[in-house]
Amino acid sequence: MTRVCTLCLWLWVAVASEADIVNSYSMTPPVLSITEEEYVINAKDTLNITCRGQHPLEWSWPGSQEDTIQTGKESDSVFFVSSDGIRTVKEEDCEGTETKPYCKVLTLTGTQANDTGYYRCYYKYINAKIEGTTAVSTYVFVRDFEQPFINKPETLLIYKKENIRVPCLVSIPDLNITLFLATSVIIYPDGKSILWDNKRGMLVPTVLIKDSLFVQCETLIDKKHFKSSFFLVHIAGNELYDIQLSPRKDMELLVGEKLVLNCTVWAEFNSGVDFQWDYPAKQ
Template structure:
């Protein structure tokens, strides 16, 4: 049992030889601050929530470059004011609204020569939420946005909120239901929106985000998700002739085969010596599901048939296989004697 304090033995203090520990290096102060007033500044963290108004940022450095949300780069003429001074640069945003929500960053160089060609670059950044009581989502121009839901590729539904305190859920329009967000298949980032990490055909259709804050509810742009069974890589065809040495007048064939995920469209194109003689291509194509190493795969192929071989049919036969990721090529040589 645990002894009460009165019963515990007092251990004699032992003198220890002091060991000099390396002092931890202090983190470099951020070069980016928020201007609160004349001579008053606030350190900015990973994110910052501001009411609509005229926020002002300051970045320390002799040579400073700024990056702001794309919306401001395109539409911020007259409202976005940047002024450079000898030791810092100032960014002012006039009449800010929820649409100005996004990441603001600056790069500064500590110059080591007069021309400032040598020096160390430093960066400061923060994500600013411009809270807007009338807009819980960063407004967009589109009522509907079409997004390709590709297998094997995460996809972002960019319903960005203007207030990090808003509760956001994902919903299907038809049939009306909430889409479960488990953090694995689908996750939410308050700075970006919902990311679908494992796209599947059942998620196709019209989806939207719903934000709730202090009794107010708003829906985002509606996202029309179109599922595409997208290949993980470009085709890697294999090619094989029924025989590599043919007698004049004999028939032969050349087969081109591609293994891929099921239901992946593959287009085949042939280049063959007989084209120069005007020989038309006689081709048959197929696609079957096969099981290899416990996994279902698609085996797609194309066979080129050559009847009554002539001397002009000798040479290199090339198969090009194309899917949505790219094109692969394979060649073989046939001799006619």
């Protein structure tokens, strides 16, 4: 595959270790009122979690950046409502303690299966969000027996790896999950090469699904079959054979003249090529 572009950019970025960033701080991580790594509620229940810490706090939750709209803000509370108007979220300051003077409560009403996921509390003004140091989280399953799968349709990119994870997420933690292929083959977790994780999905050998048009996860609840959304299987290349910039010779231009450079990449079929550019006048 060949891609042509009209400039050439190389981007050099210096990244500091997150651990180094927080070494200069003396702190203990925030703590939650829910101490379990997994917490289960039923759909339509109200979820209430309290977080306390040494510094100002902030919450993130599933879909907090996608389907919620801030409808009001006061000095000690923030209100959100989902786009469908059913689910409401409230962040509210609460009374701290001597050792943890900051406190923030997250209250979620009208819970749905899609509210399943990680609920994280972190120090608001510290950029490095490191679990167990500047942040703490718990995974909440919002159990809905009519909606056991919560993923949206998506494309599953297959690279030259031995294993691939099919991210079919569930609202019920203790389901028996199988993987259905377009070829009508059913794959069962065996605890060895095929592994099921109720927070991440199913890990399978790539060779088992690479020739299938799509895959779906399946489960059985009270003799009723449920299927996840489709995962379309797409074989993606990742080999870069050559890259050339033309013209290759040094050039001299007058002020006001246009400079045109061509960057050409030869890569494996179906490879995704992301061109980035660097030049003296770049801000």
